[in-house]
Amino acid sequence: xxxxxxxxxxxxxxxxxxxxxxxxxxxxxxxxxxxxxxxxxxxxxxxxxxxxxxxxxxxxxxxxxxxxxxxxxxxxxxxxxxxxxxxxxxxxxxxxxxxxxxxxxxxxxxxxxxxxxxxxxxxxxxxxxxxxxxxxxxxxxxxxxxxxxxxxxxxxxxxxxxxxxxxxxxxxxxxxxxxxxxxxxxxxxxxxxxxxxxxxxxxxxxxxxxxxxxxxxxxxxxxxxxxxxxxxxxxxxxxxxxxxxxxxxxxxxxxxxxxxxxxxxxxxxxxxxxxxxxxxxxxxxxxxxxxxxxxxxxxxxxxxxxxxxxxxxxxxxxxxxxxxxxxxxxxxxxxxxxxxxxxxxxxxxxxxxxxxxxxxxxxxxxxxxxxxxxxxxxxxxxxxxxxxxxxxxxxxxxxxxxxxxxxxxxxxxxxxxxxxxxxxxxxxxxxxxxxxxxxxxxxxxxxxxxxxxxxxxxxxxxxxxxxxxxxxxxxxxxxxxxxxxxxxxxxxxxxxxx
Numbered sequence: 147x148x149x150x151x152x153x154x155x156x157x158x159x160x161x162x163x164x165x166x167x168x169x170x171x172x173x174x175x176x177x178x179x180x181x182x183x184x185x186x187x188x189x190x191x192x193x194x195x196x197x198x199x200x201x202x203x204x205x206x207x208x209x210x211x212x213x214x215x216x217x218x219x220x221x222x223x224x225x226x227x228x229x230x231x232x233x234x235x236x237x238x239x240x241x242x243x244x245x246x247x248x249x250x251x252x253x254x255x256x257x258x259x260x261x262x263x264x265x266x267x268x269x270x271x272x273x274x275x276x277x278x279x280x281x282x283x284x285x286x287x288x289x290x291x292x293x294x295x296x297x298x299x300x301x302x303x304x305x306x307x308x309x310x311x312x313x314x315x316x317x318x319x320x321x322x323x324x325x326x327x328x329x330x331x332x333x334x335x336x337x338x339x340x341x342x343x344x345x346x347x348x349x350x351x352x353x354x355x356x357x358x359x360x361x362x363x364x365x366x367x368x369x370x371x372x373x374x375x376x377x378x379x380x381x382x383x384x385x386x387x388x389x390x391x392x393x394x395x396x397x398x399x400x401x402x403x404x405x406x407x408x409x410x411x412x413x414x415x416x417x418x419x420x421x422x423x424x425x426x427x428x429x430x431x432x433x434x435x436x437x438x439x440x441x442x443x444x445x446x447x448x449x450x451x452x453x454x455x456x457x458x459x460x461x462x463x464x465x466x467x468x469x470x471x472x473x474x475x476x477x478x479x480x481x482x483x484x485x486x487x488x489x490x491x492x493x494x495x496x497x498x499x500x501x502x503x504x505x506x507x508x509x510x511x512x513x514x515x516x517x518x519x520x521x522x523x524x525x526x527x528x529x530x531x532x533x534x535x536x537x538x539x540x541x542x543x544x545x546x547x548x549x550x551x552x553x554x555x556x557x558x559x560x561x562x563x564x565x566x567x568x569x570x571x572x573x574x575x576x577x578x579x580x581x582x583x584x585x586x587x588x589x590x591x592x593x594x595x596x597x598x599x600x601x602x603x604x605x606x607x608x609x610x611x612x613x614x615x616x617x618x619x620x621x622x623x624x625x626x627x628x629x630x631x632x633x634x635x636x637x638x639x640x641x642x643x644x
Contacts (some may be wrong), residue, residue, distance in 0.1 A: 147172055149216045151567070152224060152233055153536050155559040163537045165224040165233075165560070167217035169397035171404065171506070174417040182444050183209045183414070185625050186435045188421050188460075189451035191219020191610050192235075193599050195403040196618030197625075202412040204626040209443055210413060211435065213420035213569045216397070217404050220453065220570050221611055222394030226560065229516040230395035231486050233562040235574065237261070239386040241377065242612035244619065249392075250544050252402045257393045261513040264496045267521075272499035272550045275347040287348075289499065292380040294345035295352060297337050299373050301325065301337075306370050306378055313374035314605045318585060322367065326583040330354075330369065331361035351500035356387065356480030356507040357576040360530035365577045368608070388513070401444045420569070423461040424448055424595045434594055446629060447595050449621045454478050454589070454602045455571035466593060473585035478602065480576040480609075481529035483507065483563045487546045488520050488558035495521040499549045506531040507545045520557065525549065535561050574609035575602035597621045600631060 147170035155161045187198045190212035197211045216222060221235035238245050238258075249255060264284060271287035273280065282290070302308040309325070312318045316327075330353050333345075341349065350361075356372060357364045376382035392399055407413040419437040426433055434449040450461060455477045465471070485507065498511035508523040525546055527533045535542040539559075546552050564573040589603040599621035604613030 148358055149214070149222070151214065151216070151222070152560070152562045154226065155539055156557065157406040161536060163536075165226075167216055167222055167224050167397050168395070168401050168429060169218045169222045171217060171415070171417060174215065176415055177209075178207070178414045180207065182432075182446075183207050184445060185209070185447045185449060185628050186433065186443055186445040187449045187451065188435065189219060190214075190217040190404070190415075190417075191451060191517060192400060192403070192614035193601060193618040193621075194219070194449070194451040195407070196615045197451065197599060197621045198413060199407040200347075200404045200619060200622035201626055204406040204622070204630060205412065206626060206629055207412050208407070208414070209445065210407075210415040211419045211421055211437060211443075212415070212417045215417050218400045219451075219614075220564065220574065221396045221614075222562075223401065224398040224560065225395065227516065227518075229488075229514065229522065230393070231390065231560045232521075233560070234564070235396060236391050237386070237388055238392065238611060239389055240254060240505055241375070241382065241386055241608055242610065244607075244615040245610075245612040248399075248403075248615060252399070254392060258390050259393050261388055262496075262511065263393055263515075267493040267496035269496040272497070272501075272553075273344065273347060273535045274499070274501040274504070274549075275343060276504070277343040278347070284496075284498070288380070290344050291348040291352065294341055294349040295373075295380055295383065297340055297345070297538070298333060298349050298353070299370055299378075301333075301370070306374055310370055310374045311521050313371055316367070316371055316586070316605075323583050325370070326365060326367040327579050328366040328500065329362050329579050330357065330359075330364045330366055332362065333366040347500055347502055350502050351509045354502075354528040354530070355482070355526045358480030358526075358528050358573050358574055359578075360479070362529060363479045363529075363578055365579045365582065367582060368577050371608070378582055379448065388511070391513070405586065409531070421452075421460050423463065424450065424596055425463040431595050434458070447597065447625045449597045449599055449625065451599050451618065453570055453572075453600060454575060456569055459568070462596070464594075467588065467591075469585050469588035470591070473581055473589055476578060476581055478572060478575045478581070479578050480573045481532075482573045483525075483527035483533045483535060484561060484564070484573065485525045485535055485542065485546065486560040487523045487525060487554070487556040488516060488560075489523060490520065490554065490555050490557045492519045492521060494523070494554070495525070497521070497550070501549050503549045506533040507549060512544075523549075523554070534566070535559070536562060536563060575600075576609060592624075597624060
């Protein structure tokens with residue numbers, strides 16, 4: 147089935163909108179005859195799918211409402227001529243416990259593939275900066291990147307291990323809180339005298355790609371948190387961020403969650419149903435959720451998994467507290483561009499590069515090859531560059547080519563514009579300075595019988611697929627324990643996720 151989302155370009159067809167995806171569910175609506183549900187889940191990304199599945203398997207009647215025409219939220223994939231493109235979240239790793247649990251649950255260990263392949267081809271890294279324009283070996287790349295990143299995170303003489311010893315409890319050490327008011331740019335200026343021009347370029351390529359923001363609007367502490375989650379090492383950072391993908395793509399994986407919930411007979415759902423309002427009734431505590439066509443649904447609980455940048459789309463009654471409301475107004479800063487480019491030189495399977503600051507796409511590397519052997523590069527550009535790839539496809543093509551002029555020649559582009567998507571308004575979560583220390587706990591609080599769950603405020607892998615599953619699990623535990631207390635039902639979940 148074809149989603150309205152996504153873009154595809156080839157020289158022969160030009161630019162078209164809409165991509166096929168296993169995430170599109172047919173029929174798009176399946177409602178029960180009940181006028182009251184146990185739980186309404188808002189959003190069918192990994193967080194909402196996890197919550198819905200776990201509550202359905204526990205015996206609760208669940209209604210899943212999704213604004214888009216597909217499951218997956220900010221994580222979905224398309225298959226074009228036998229190659230899978232993950233247009234949002236993609237990479238997984240065994241250091242991510244919640245997603246790894248699901249890979250075991252659905253017996254998908256054999257579907258993991260390593261993204262990079264340095265066994266053949268050009269085997270070089272192209273670095274383009276105002277002071278250097280040339281090729282280096284991947285060993286030299288690793289040396290420059292590793293040296294630069296270690297200097298960037300080393301605020302405590304222990305590469306972050308002293309200042310943030312328990313990343314799942316980010317602010318366990320009170321000494322960390324002052325650092326949450328540093329921007330990436332602030333931290334870079336602190337070490338400017340210690341780094342070489344090439345190290346500076348490597349740091350910028352990594353921090354702006356992982357954050358999708360700009361130097362002066364983005365939290366240094368969240369980068370430190372990502373680093374800590376990757377066991378405080380460069381190799382861990384690279385492996386967890388771009389090491390391994392699922393061969394059949396994220397939409398096929400997400401569909402397993404949905405189908406398991408559906409098999410219980412406890413799941414109702416409606417796609418193309420953006421939520422407009424969530425009202426808590428004073429008399430009995432029921433929640434009334436109204437969607438765009440003015441259809442209303444009632445439940446004992448609601449789990450809202452909408453991303454931080456879209457919560458302003460929904461009116462909550464009674465209003466949300468001021469700390470959460472202020473965080474919603476601030477939003478997160480990740481407005482990155484992510485583009486896949488299939489290229490015509492089959493030797494580029496082992497290519498990578500950074501081009502900063504003179505290009506709107508600043509970081510790219512080869513992450514796969516089509517069945518015909520054409521390499522696929524994934525290219526990223528941060529918010530400060532502001533590339534809207536579908537607006538001027540010729541400019542976009544040029545930005546891809548600029549990563550290695552005269553070498554890269556795209557034969558296909560595939561992308562989703564997350565910035566313009568009204569149900570994401572940005573890519574993965576990355577906060578501005580101060581948001582975490584001031585509002586993380588408030589974002590995780592319930593609002594009466596409305597629970598909020600999202601990768602955006604997960605304890606561990608915030609902004610990742612793993613974080614979405616973590617927080618969906620948490621919401622399912624709370625609702626199931628409250629609603630099944632005294633009833634026949636089972637709760638087979640992990641504890642300790644409050």
